Amino acid sequence: MTQAQQKTAPLTKKSDTKPAEVEVKCPSVDEVVISYDASANEGAMTATAVMALKEICSKACITSVRVTSTARSAKDQARIMYDMIEAKGVAFVKNLYAANGDKVVDAYSDSKKKKLSADDTKQAMFDKINEVGPSNVSKHVVSDDGNICVFDVAPSSISNAEAKKRFVKEVKAHSTVSRFLEPPADPAYHLEITN
Numbered sequence: 001m002t003q004a005q006q007k008t009a010p011l012t013k014k015s016d017t018k019p020a021e022v023e024v025k026c027p028s029v030d031e032v033v034i035s036y037d038a039s040a041n042e043g044a045m046t047a048t049a050v051m052a053l054k055e056i057c058s059k060a061c062i063t064s065v066r067v068t069s070t071a072r073s074a075k076d077q078a079r080i081m082y083d084m085i086e087a088k089g090v091a092f093v094k095n096l097y098a099a100n101g102d103k104v105v106d107a108y109s110d111s112k113k114k115k116l117s118a119d120d121t122k123q124a125m126f127d128k129i130n131e132v133g134p135s136n137v138s139k140h141v142v143s144d145d146g147n148i149c150v151f152d153v154a155p156s157s158i159s160n161a162e163a164k165k166r167f168v169k170e171v172k173a174h175s176t177v178s179r180f181l182e183p184p185a186d187p188a189y190h191l192e193i194t195n
Contacts, residue, residue, distance in 0.1 A: 026061035029054045033064040039080075040151070044070035049149035049193040052176045060166035066157035068188055071150045074134040077141045078126035082108060082118070096187075100136040104128045139179070139192065148178065149195055152188035 032054040036042045045067070057065055072080065081101075085093045085108050094105050107128040111121035134141035140150050158164050171180050171191060179192035 027058055027063045029058045031063065032057040035064065035066045035157075036070075037066065037068045037154075039069065040067050041070045041072070042067075044072070044149070045151060046149040046193070046195050048176060048195045049151060049191075052174055052193050053151075053153070053191070056167065056170040056174055060163065060170040062158060062163055062167060064157065065167075066154045067151050068154045069140055069152040071148075072138075072140050074129045074141055075126055077129055077134065077138055078104070078122050081105070082122050082125060097137065100132040101138065103132055104137055139190065147195055149193045150191070151193075152186075152190050154188055155183060 029051070034050065034053060053065065053067075057063070081093060081104055084096075085105065090105055090109060094102050097105065104125050107124045108121055111124045116124065129137050129141070140152075153167075155164060158167055167189070168182060171177055171189065176193045177191055178194045179190075181190035183189075
């Protein structure tokens with residue numbers, strides 16, 4: 001614009017500069033959709049855990065999330081670790097687990113050296129899990145008393161950074177959450193709900 005044009009350009013009326021109010025409608029608890037990965041046992045989710053997750057999402061204005069993992073038995077833990085080692089390698093899996101999980105990975109390596117079958121290798125891993133204590137290997141391996149429901153939510157199922165911040169804030173504020181891990185401490189949002 002030239003100086004002459006600037007002088008003659010009409011100014012916006014003061015009344016036109018009022019910020020527009022945009023109403024953001026968060027989903028109700030009933031409108032929140034929880035989906036499950038094929039490897040996640042939907043039946044392991046208690047009614048309390050499902051309601052807690054829906055309440056968290058509703059308050060965080062998130063319409064849907066994906067659960068990638070739920071509570072599992074020691075036998076399932078051995079199978080999951082076996083499959084992950086086969087797909088990603090020993091070093092990758094050792095990086096995910098602490099010292100007791102590493103002992104289970106070592107049981108895999110020892111079995112492979114002995115040329116044991118897949119079933120016998122999984123059995124050796126299962127035995128090691130029970131030896132060191134299932135919940136010492138993974139917080140997903142829980143006792144059958146039903147006091148805690150454990151599950152992971154995929155961060156990728158939450159649309160953006162702001163929504164992720166709201167989700168984390170609401171998880172930390174929810175009264176039923178007894179333990180919460182988030183990236184980078186855990187690759188997923190790990191929640192433990194008191195039933």
